[in-house]
Amino acid sequence: MKPTDFAKYLADFLGKYLPAERGMSENSIKSYRDTFVLLIRYFSEEKHIPVNKITLDKIDRDLVCSFLSWLQNVKCCSSSSRNTRLAALRSFFTFLEYEDPGRIHQAQKILSIPIKKSEKKSIGYLSIEGIRLLLRQPDRNTQKGRRDLAMLALMYETGARVQEIADLKAECVRIEKPYTISITGKGRKTRVVPLLEKQMEYLMDYMREYNLNRPEKASYYLFTNRNGNKLTRGGISFILKKYLAMAKNENQALIPDKISCHSLRHSRAMHLLQADVPLIYIRDLLGHESVVTTEVYAKADSRRKREVLTNAFTQVLDEKKDEKPIWLKNGDLLEWLKNL
Template sequence: MATDFAALLHRFLTTHLAGLRGCSPHTIASYRDTFKLLIVFFRDDRSIPPEKLTLNHLDATAITEFLNWLQTSRHNSASTRNQRLAAISSFHRWMQTQDPTRMARCQDILAIPAKRQPQPAVNHLTVEQTRRLLAQPDRTTRPGRRDATLLATLYDTAARVQELADLTVRDIRLQPPALAAVTGKGDKTRHVPLTDNTTTLLRAYLAEHHLDQPGRDDHPVFFNQHRNKLSRGGITWIIRK
């Protein structure tokens, strides 16, 4: 028979996150990974096997020790620690409505503070540095024209690398006003205007690869030799080279 923790965790990940809240697969995977690590912590550090782990084992002290374990034993950053805490807090915030007798214990866990971390200074490129960066690709070659278009699109949209990788032809509007529909975390889409230069590059690039033809709406804008969308690593390599 499943423990109370196992039963509630299953409902939280499947019914609550996936069903009621409609979280993305990436978000659910992140939450799932957090609880996998929590289970490993109890097994390895407290000698409590998964099949015996119950809600009574989860209190503010145990969760704090788990967070410290992430940083000391697994060498996680403060940012990763805070992400794990956010997932655990979400679970206990929801659990208050499932078992009110545990509200006090849940609220003790919800009171655990996130770890403060220094905010890195954000360095911006000057106009001249940006101009030189965008001029780097060799536009006499097909890969160079792709790279020039990719960099210009990245500059205009300020997209994350994964957001750029996920762009499909249907996300690009070249008719005035030209824009890109960029979908980010939580499947939230923002519409970003494109400059005339980027619009010109995209129009030529899509035509060169026959992506301006009917039936290509779901094709990735930036793709590899197998016509699969570029990976985050592939885009990072283009940016750095």
């Protein structure tokens, strides 16, 4: 059976354009793929059109708008998820404009569909005391506990994304001074993050225990499971959740409910901000494209906002606290005014 034009262009988009030309990570490509899985499901369930009958002519602005409404009303997706799916479709039709110029008008009508405003969730993060409590949970007397401590401490210190931690290899760590680690993030861009002496102690002890400091192990993954395979995002998330539960049993007040691997990244950014580290340095540590992305932490730091407002208010009071009106300084004048 001859493939449809939709099938042909979708294969080129996911298999060539996104990885080769856009340099997207595997996880980003999977997210885009999931959008089209949902679109195909929409065609099947709502339009009763099987996948081998889907053509580009059937995907116009009205259909995309109907698909987005279906996501929210039938699949109960949030506005944020709806916008993520729209972004994937926009990227596909931007690609299509160059691949098939005859469809520019069709593509531009779809590209004109607006992003839907969504409520921005507050950033979840741990306090410094919460981080200390979390890092006290792994059992340092066991090999697995020492691995987990080294990994969680590294996640926090570097502010790395969970996939960035999973992809680390032994060769990424510079084991001579100055200690650094090379982290490859979104867009396959690599950033070099300095490591502090204390962090390096934990990491080097772990690497020596697993012989990862040897030259012949340079290409080995830094964090692996019992079978020697690299830890997945799900595996790292499972490890974190285990220690979060233990920490919460010890001190519930220090461990909020909704904390994830990404929360360690948020925590590091917030703590640096609270230590008056300039946003531009935090941006470089986190691997953000623009400082505008990093500014979300400045907006989220309610403690710092309170301090600034309190200090400003106190200064005003200090300037005026001794400036009593003349009638309060002079008893006779006050009495005279009362009787006026």
